[in-house]
Amino acid sequence: MDERREILAAVLGGNTEVLAALERDHARMVEASLDSNADDEHDPEGATIAFEREQLTAALTRTRAARERILAATAELEAGRYGVCVTCGRPIAVERLRARPLATECIDCARLRPR
Numbered sequence: 001m002d003e004r005r006e007i008l009a010a011v012l013g014g015n016t017e018v019l020a021a022l023e024r025d026h027a028r029m030v031e032a033s034l035d036s037n038a039d040d041e042h043d044p045e046g047a048t049i050a051f052e053r054e055q056l057t058a059a060l061t062r063t064r065a066a067r068e069r070i071l072a073a074t075a076e077l078e079a080g081r082y083g084v085c086v087t088c089g090r091p092i093a094v095e096r097l098r099a100r101p102l103a104t105e106c107i108d109c110a111r112l113r114p115r
């Protein structure tokens with residue numbers, strides 16, 4: 001298998017697993033909040049629960065956004081544009097893609113652009 005394809009497939013696989021786990025947790029959380037009549041504001045546990053909900057929702061949002069980027073990169077791969085530096089048009093080193101699968105610039109261009 002093409003190395004670039006392999007890298008993206010691995011990232012997508014990892015994202016799918018994380019997303020599935022987060023969605024399970026989220027469904028469980030929604031279920032739990034429907035089951036209980038806990039008064040979040042006056043229950044001493046309420047603040048913790050609210051914080052955990054926020055964390056979970058934020059993680060879900062991040063993971064879904066990452067998935068969008070991975071799917072976009074997969075479309076680029078199909079179009080033969082994945083792993084090509086958007087700035088100089090040269091191929092991005094496979095070692096760099098392994099470390100940063102969604103990198104859009106080669107190491108040389110990225111170094112010239114302080115972030």
Ligand SMILES: [Zn+2]
Pocket residue numbers: 085086087088089090105106107108109110
């Ligand atoms: Zn470049």
